[in-house]
Amino acid sequence: MAEHTIKAFDEEIDKLRGLIAEMGGRAEAAIENAMLALQRQDKSLAAEVVADDKRIDAIEAEVEKLVVQIIALRAPMANDLRDVIAALKIVSVVERIGDYAKNIAKRVPSIAANQRTLEPVSLLPSMGQVAGEMVHDALNAFAARDADLALAVIERDTVVDDFYNSVFRTLVTYMVENPKTISECAHLLFIAKNIERIGDHATNVAEMVHYAATGVTPPERERGGSAPQEV
Amino acid sequence: MMHEPQTLVPATETKMTARDVKVFYGEKQAIKGVSIDVDMDNVTAFIGPSGCGKSTFLRTLNRMNDTVASARVEGTITLDGEDIYAPSMDVVQLRARVGMVFQKPNPFPKSIYENIAYGPRIHGLAHGKADLDVIVEKSLRRAGLWDEVKDRLHDSGTALSGGQQQRLCIGRAIAVEPEVILMDEPCSALDPIATAKIEELIHELRGRYAIVIVTHNMQQAARVSQRTAFFHLGELVEYGVTSDIFTNPRQERTKDYITGRYG
Numbered sequence: 001m002a003e004h005t006i007k008a009f010d011e012e013i014d015k016l017r018g019l020i021a022e023m024g025g026r027a028e029a030a031i032e033n034a035m036l037a038l039q040r041q042d043k044s045l046a047a048e049v050v051a052d053d054k055r056i057d058a059i060e061a062e063v064e065k066l067v068v069q070i071i072a073l074r075a076p077m078a079n080d081l082r083d084v085i086a087a088l089k090i091v092s093v094v095e096r097i098g099d100y101a102k103n104i105a106k107r108v109p110s111i112a113a114n115q116r117t118l119e120p121v122s123l124l125p126s127m128g129q130v131a132g133e134m135v136h137d138a139l140n141a142f143a144a145r146d147a148d149l150a151l152a153v154i155e156r157d158t159v160v161d162d163f164y165n166s167v168f169r170t171l172v173t174y175m176v177e178n179p180k181t182i183s184e185c186a187h188l189l190f191i192a193k194n195i196e197r198i199g200d201h202a203t204n205v206a207e208m209v210h211y212a213a214t215g216v217t218p219p220e221r222e223r224g225g226s227a228p229q230e231v
Numbered sequence: 232m233m234h235e236p237q238t239l240v241p242a243t244e245t246k247m248t249a250r251d252v253k254v255f256y257g258e259k260q261a262i263k264g265v266s267i268d269v270d271m272d273n274v275t276a277f278i279g280p281s282g283c284g285k286s287t288f289l290r291t292l293n294r295m296n297d298t299v300a301s302a303r304v305e306g307t308i309t310l311d312g313e314d315i316y317a318p319s320m321d322v323v324q325l326r327a328r329v330g331m332v333f334q335k336p337n338p339f340p341k342s343i344y345e346n347i348a349y350g351p352r353i354h355g356l357a358h359g360k361a362d363l364d365v366i367v368e369k370s371l372r373r374a375g376l377w378d379e380v381k382d383r384l385h386d387s388g389t390a391l392s393g394g395q396q397q398r399l400c401i402g403r404a405i406a407v408e409p410e411v412i413l414m415d416e417p418c419s420a421l422d423p424i425a426t427a428k429i430e431e432l433i434h435e436l437r438g439r440y441a442i443v444i445v446t447h448n449m450q451q452a453a454r455v456s457q458r459t460a461f462f463h464l465g466e467l468v469e470y471g472v473t474s475d476i477f478t479n480p481r482q483e484r485t486k487d488y489i490t491g492r493y494g
């Protein structure tokens with residue numbers, strides 16, 4: 001894209017995109033590490049995820065400040081305007097994604113205490129991986145202004161939703177069969193729910209990216225998954 | 232260069248239409264086939280870089296280019312369906328129906344009262360002093376200037392501040408009961424407060440007159456107009472709803488210009 005006549009404007013937009021790329025990378029790593037900590041029952045890695053969330057929050061504040069400054073001083077128009085508005089909305093969503101990853105990490109010690117392997121846990125990393133990739137691709141789509149990649153992210157949300165339904169059913173079956181597992185299963189259920197929410201948020205980011213890139217909101221799609229069917 | 236598709240916006244009442252309008256200054260072609268509808272209920276803004284033809288095109292709408300010896304206009308421009316370049320058209324009458332406000336306020340070196348009264352008097356719109364008094368008050372009220380000048384109507388118009396002078400010029404245009412008001416960068420010589428007053432005035436006049444404004448200030452176009460036309464190199468590149476033009480322009484050239492990437 002052609003450069004602005006005012007160079008400082010380009011520098012500010014670049015800085016904005018850089019911050020969002022960093023924030024996205026950190027959120028993605030938080031999801032990955034939270035899932036790894038869960039798998040390996042690694043409490044110190046989990047604690048790291050919780051601590052690192054502060055940086056994600058700090059970037060959100062920094063982006064908000066920069067966006068306000070750009071709007072006030074540069075009066076952005078057209079795609080520039082859509083970009084900075086999308087940036088503002090995206091950071092608040094990515095901040096939530098970071099919180100979900102943190103929440104997953106916080107549950108690791110409670111599950112580790114039981115020293116037991118549960119079958120559903122084996123499904124969760126794959127679920128987490130899909131959600132993490134959605135976050136990754138949604139933010140790549142923002143960096144590249146790639147509306148098609150954004151649409152592909154939106155499509156993928158059903159995969160996460162299907163995982164969630166499957167994990168939900170499995171966990172309920174476990175709890176019915178062996179009430180001693182209820183405490184862990186409840187934690188695992190929350191973890192699954194958190195990943196499912198991460199998928200939804202990545203979808204929201206993708207929708208904003210699509211709007212920023214094209215000026216058009218993507219067509220409404222069926223929202224599935226948040227309420228699993230009866231077992 | 233290919234003439235790119237334009238978005239003609241449906242209007243409740245089309246006041247003026249231009250079809251394939253071309254303007255030449257001697258050999259040089261300044262306007263390259265512009266078609267546009269100006270509607271009654273919306274303010275239309277013309278934007279574009281210097282030399283893009285927006286002012287030249289504005290001036291075709293009340294035949295101001297007639298005063299330039301080398302200028303030649305082709306195509307059709309109508310006012311209420313009537314060809315304004317037809318031989319039968321009375322140009323003096325046309326310019327009363329399609330009034331104009333210029334970049335620099337240019338009141339007559341006469342009293343405030345006379346600035347307003349002059350037009351109605353020569354156009355025979357007033358019968359006697361009482362009639363004129365009514366027209367002067369009404370025009371100054373509509374121009375948002377009455378309260379500021381009612382006690383000094385016989386002071387010179389040129390003694391007013393720049394912003395007041397410009398509102399006096401708008402009042403002068405209004406006094407002859409025009410149907411269309413053309414404004415050629417009416418705020419470029421004014422400070423922000425005076426500019427805001429003119430913009431507020433444009434908002435109030437909207438609907439009563441068809442208004443077309445040429446402006447270099449894109450924020451102003453965004454603030455005062457409902458329809459925006461972007462001109463570049465003598466072409467009408469894009470014409471559409473102002474909020475669409477400023478959030479999601481269809482043409483690359485429009486986008487580059489309004490986002491400050493032009494040139």
